[in-house]
Amino acid sequence: MAASGNKQYSWLDGKFIAADSANVQILTHSLQYASGVFDGLRAYKTAKGTAVFRLNEHIARLFNSAKIYDIEIPYTAKELAQATLSLIKRNNLESCYIRPFVFYNDNKIGLSPIGKKVSVFIAAVPFGAYFASGKEKGISCRISSWRRINSSIMPPEAKASGNYANSILANVEARKAGADEAIMLSIDGSVAEGSAENIFLVQDGKLVTPSKDSDILQGITRDSILKIAQNMGLETEQRKVHAEELYTSQELFFTGTASEVTSIIKVDSKKIGSGKPGPITKMLAEKYSEVVLGSDTEFGGWLTYL
Secondary structure, eight states: OOOTTOOOEEEETTEEEEGGGOOOOTTOHHHHHOOOEEOOEEEEEETTEEEEETHHHHHHHHHHHHHHTTOOOSSOHHHHHHHHHHHHHHTTOSSEEEEEEEEEOOOOOOSOOTTOOEEEEEEEEOOOOSSTTHHHHOEEEEEOSSOOOOTTTSOTTSOBGGGHHHHHHHHHHHHHTTOSEEEEEOTTSBEEEESSSEEEEEETTEEEEEOGGGTOOOOHHHHHHHHHHHHTTOOEEEEOOBTHHHHHOSEEEEEETTTEEEEEEEETTEEOTTSSOOHHHHHHHHHHHHHHTTOOSTTGGGEEEO
């Protein structure tokens, strides 16, 4: 948490500014047309001080998202990584969520972004659990009627603002139906992901997750859990997943920077497994916490200390 009374800052185009003065024009291209790209990172308080989890991988994904959308970021990856660390220090945060955002900063109406100014903004804010009781009790989900975008429509591998209109539709539908989150299917009916999370199934002790050809975002937390699971001796499989497999799996859980490892205990009207977070989910969630909090040396290279 930030120290009480401390002025909070954001980083915009190479300068630290008061967080409440970070403004753009209403006609900014990326607000009107959702043409920005972004990423999401977490920093954690560890015994050795505050550390950002997989900083370099997140910054690399930001640059990949920009490349897919043909946006030239006017800074290097090293500069943005250093700006992130400096911002956390300046805001005196021990743990936080970090949001770098690359956008077209121009107030002229017109669809084409060519020639418009590209700005980079970074926020670092206190952030708790994404799902209030998800870690301890698990959450409920609903299979969405909205299908996940695919590469013939929009690039799902980019973490782009416009892509999330698809996710918002699914999330709102699920929430209005009384569920905590949506599960989205690909156009072919196979399981893709949540509205903002990757999904894992436990089947007879094996960890299964939708493969890259299931129109998923290549989640960094997803990659972390796969590597952690393999290191713990669990069998893992990445493949197409049929929707009905969700109902018959012994355990289900989401992964993501915000959601971390969150158990899913109900899909539609069906109880998953025992209806409580399962042993493999809990084991992986505990190990993930050890990794991000710096108490596991096996994956210590994933932490960048301030």
